[in-house]
Amino acid sequence: MQFSAPTTRITDKWLFAMTVVFVVALLVLFTNNALNQPRQYFWPAVTEWVSEQNQASYESILAGPDSAWQEAVNPINAGLSDEPIWLRFTLPxxxxxxxxxxxDIGYPLLDSIDVWIQHGSETTHYHAGDAQxxxxxxxxxxxxxxxxxxxGSAVSVIMRVQSTSVVKVPVKIWQQKAFWEHISNTNLVMGLFFGLLLAIALSNLFFFFTTRTLTFIFYTGYVICLGLTLATLHGFAYKYLWPAQPWFQSKAISLFASTTLIFAVVFSASLLEIRTYSKRLSTVFNALAGAFGLIAASALFLDYAVSIRIFLVLLTITVFLIMGVAIWLARKKVSVAGYYALAWGALLVSAFTASLDNLDIVAISIPSQVLLLYGATIEVLMLAFILAISYSRQRDFMLSAKEDALEKEREAVRAKQALIDLQQTTQDELEYKVGERTLELEIALRELSEANRELEKLNTIDPLTGIRNRRHFDKRLQAEGRRSRREQTPLxxxxxxxDHFKSVNDQHGHSAGDACIQHVATILQQQLKRLSDDVCRYGGEEFGLILPNTDTAGAQQLLEAMRAEIEANPCQFDGTSISLTISAGVASGVIAFGDEETSLLKTADERLYQAKQAGRNRVVAEQ
Known part of the structure; x- marks a missing residue:
């Protein structure tokens, strides 16, 4: 999926702005409606047992002194703690x-809850939790x-809550009718939300099967895993997907949150084409995806408290990395990067804030699950819009290319028809007209052929150095591999x-770095004496040489001469003399089968690495 750097269309900007306004308006409307409706529940005044005897029984807690209880803030948030907490309140x-x-305790991830409702000598006991x-x-x-x-009178309530995950206890008191009306509305909203996620996932899966573009399958995986994460947080996954698997329920959050981030990272790298701009950043993204994969696998064995802490550390790194890369690419005029930063910012900030709230590091005024829901809604719709932009641009490009081809075909048909029409005239006029038209066509075809050759040449020329580029190198490598295999000659x-090119950029600036690349390319080109030899800019400060009919000793001798020439001739830039050295890896052999030239190139690259490891400014031709 190509986004490299076309200018952002005005239409796209307006559509994106309208999408943002629409989503935010929906969320604001939903929030205002929820806030403006009369509250049909109340928060009881809760006290918490603060004695060190948290492992005590209900009877001992009941017999304990009132001084062991102190006022607590409802909803209770104890963060990550496996110690039981005791709560007490009175219902008038x-x-x-x-x-x-x-x-009502609306946090569905608590392992064990015991509730004793006492009225005089009568006691009603309930036990619940997602551990059953x-x-x-x-x-x-x-x-x-x-x-x-x-x-018929007031009752006293004592609760014991224990969990290996985050301990949050939002205690609400509802009348039966109001509660089920509230649940009906909540289920409707959640059904619409998860239905939206499912529709987006299925549509992108369809796009993947029709276009074979990996970005769509990465986004599909991301949306599905995000939906499973949110469904687990809200308790719907345990209710509908694995109701008989309490063990899996205890692992689901770590597992699906980690897999969500796996797809988020690979989707980001694919959508923003990170590898095009930085191989190192691409490696970092791959490493992050692998790290989240390890967390997902270890979540099945590690305690939740351990895995979620590791996850949060990596999540923090990922948040700043992805946002930083998106901003960096936006500054490089990559049109989709700005949209991407806004879309991901909504979810990543909400997820980060919700995680801090769950750990009791910060306190927020709305439930963390709702915050995640808002962030996910904004992010999913915006990313779907970005993918729609991508598809639209690809389609426009293909239609334009097809229209150009059809127009050329129509021109050819018109030219042919003109020739047929000319045949209907007199013989003398026919000969003259046909000759004239034929000459015009030959000139046009010659010009078209020359233009095609010039275009092909431009496509294989590196604009900075003027030498051949990576595309030419790959084609030439295949051709010379076949030639070596056919003629049994060494390649x-x-x-x-x-060497130390980054230091050149850091000390003298990127313009000086470009001048140094040009300087080295010129010397390498000048050192080649045979027409069959070729030097290409392979990427960045790296060059590749193809030397047909050359053994290892001959290639090493040539590369040593190049190395010495570059070392002896510093690059002159703005009155500054910049000393340069190069490292080189050489491999030679007779191609015997298939794509053995690829293995030969890999060997040369490994020997370049050996030259770097051995101190640079040298040529390594043998192990």
Missing amino acids: VTQIDQHGTYI PFAQRDNKYHGFLFPVPDY ALAMVDI
Whole structure:
């Protein structure tokens, strides 16, 4: 998928702006509606047991002194802790409805919850948590719901909560009718959201099968894993996908969050064409994807607290890296990078903030699950828009090329028809006209042929140095490989790299670096005496040489002469003399089969690496 650097179309900017406004307007409308509706639940005043005897039994807690309890902020957020916490509150009779009252704990990732509702000598005990199969719950609520018996007077509630993951206990009191109306609305919104994710995933999967573009399958994987992560956070995945697998439920967040980041990293690298601009950055992205893969695999064996901490460290690195790269590419006028930074910024910032909230490092006013939902909605729709831009540009390019071809074909048909029409005139006029038209066509074809040759030449010329480029090198390598195999003559390849080139850029600037590359290219070209020999700019400060009918000794001698010439002739730039050296790897052999020339090139590259390791400014031709 090619985004390299076409100027951003005005239409794209307007469409993107309208998409952002539309998504934000929907979220603002949804939030305002939620805020403006009368609140149908209340937060009870909760106290927390602060004695060191957290492992005590219900009976000992009940008999404990009031001084062991202190006021707590509801919702409770204990961060990552495997210690049990004890909570206590009183429900006045005015809050207990005769038609049914519920205690709602809306965080579905708690391992174990015990609730004792006491009225005088009568006690009702409930036990729940995602450490037990979903079918054992008394209701099908994706969170945790505990009915309050109607004793006709106030009741006292004691709760014990323990989890190996983040401990958040948002305690709400609902009347039965209001609660199920709220759940109905929530399920509708969540159904629309997950339906949107599914539709986007399926459409991009279809695009992958029709275009064979990997970017689409990476985005499909990202959307699916993001949906599974959010479904797990909200409790829907445990309810519908693996209700009988509490062990897998305890691992799901780490697993799917990590796989989401795997696809996020590879999708970013593919969409932004990172390898085109920096091989090192491409390597970093590959390493990050591998690291998240290891976290995903180890999540099945490590404790949640360990794996999530490692995940958050890598997530932080990934956030700043991806945003930094997107901004860097946007400054390089890569049109899609700016859109990409905005889209990913929405999700990455919300995910990072939600993670800090879960660890009780920061406190936010809205639930972390809702924050993630907002960020995901904005990000998924914006990325879908970016992919739509990509598809639109590809289609426009293909249609334009097809139209050009058809126009040329029509021109040829018109020319042919003109010749046929000329045949219907008199013989003398026919001979004159045909001769004249034929001459015009020959001139046009000659000019077209010359233009094609010039275009082909331009496509194989490196614009900075004027020597051949990587494209020419690859084609020439295949041709010379076949020739060596056919004639059984040796083929020598050499890979040359300017030593300490980054230091030249850092000390003298990129213009000086360009001048040094030109200087080295000129010397390498001048050292070649045979027409069959070729030097090409392979990439960056690296050059490749193709030396047909040359053995190892001959190639080494030539490269030594080049190395000495470059060392003896510094590059002159703006009155500054910049000393340069090169390292080179040489490999020679007779091509015997298939694409053995590729292996020969790899050997030359490995010997270049050996030259670098051995101290640079040298030629390595043998192991």
